[in-house]
Amino acid sequence: MNCPDCGNERTRVIDTETSADGTSVRRRRECQRCSFRFTSYERPEWDSLQVKKRDGSIESFDFEKLRAGIERAVEKRHVPEEDVTNLVEEVESDLQSRETRIVSSSLVGDLVSERLRELDQVAYIRFVSVYKAFSEPEEFLRELDAVLDSKLDASSSIDSTDKSDTS
Template identity: 80%
Template sequence: MDCPDCGNEQTRVIDTGTSADRTSVRRRRECQRCSFRFTTYERPEWESLQVKKRGGTIESFDRQKLRAGIERAVEKRDVTETTVTSLVDDIESELQDREARIVSSSLIGELVSENLRALDKVAYIRFVSVYKTFSEPQEFLRELDAVLDSELDDFEAPDEPQ
């Protein structure tokens, strides 16, 4: 492991433990040349998630790619970075909890859609318009109507007492 400060190859492990999420090993290291201390995290390769794309190709799960998609959907909305991080953590955790190490991109899209619908309706519409590859304005309008109908159901006045 190269020192991130001076680039020296000679570092030693001074402490080892399990990460807070218990999915990786945390190691505290120290450079033997400059005494710079840093932390590394090791995750077993066999535990990494794989994503099966629509075209049939399989690639490694990319947390940053998931985050970028969510950030595009919530752009200029009142959604904090902390909320986005929490959403990404929740989705990744849900995927990790599954038995299968290969998950479909459509499953990831559905999880993001569900979470965004509960979080911000505009971000949800933005996301599904790309995820579901709307090609006609009518498709967009149908989805928007479904969101608006559910909003109206939420705001209906309770029955008046008789």
């Protein structure tokens, strides 16, 4: 810690005190050259997002890791690179806007799933089959049925709208 008065690098800690809430440390320091005394504060840095995995471990949010997972899901699909970038940025932005710096991996997976379902349904199925770790073919089939049902519902509502427009 440099002295704010003379810029000397050699300072010593005279007193250390933890804040009442335990979130910061206050240190009284003295410059060894000019004897100027000053106070510094230490707080944890939470600039980056942290992801809590299913096993309880915590790791830094990795934009490229998320992108790689999405790219695997959209592989050989006609999904523009720009759409993948936008999806990853939307998920990251959504996570950053939350009040907590530690988010669960299941929240990340849910946010990606939501957006992938709108973007490309085959990519969505690929993603959730890995994300939800389907262990039985029936689980895969249930998810596929849900996608097909929503697609049929959407097409039937479009058909009924078209018919009402022509009447």
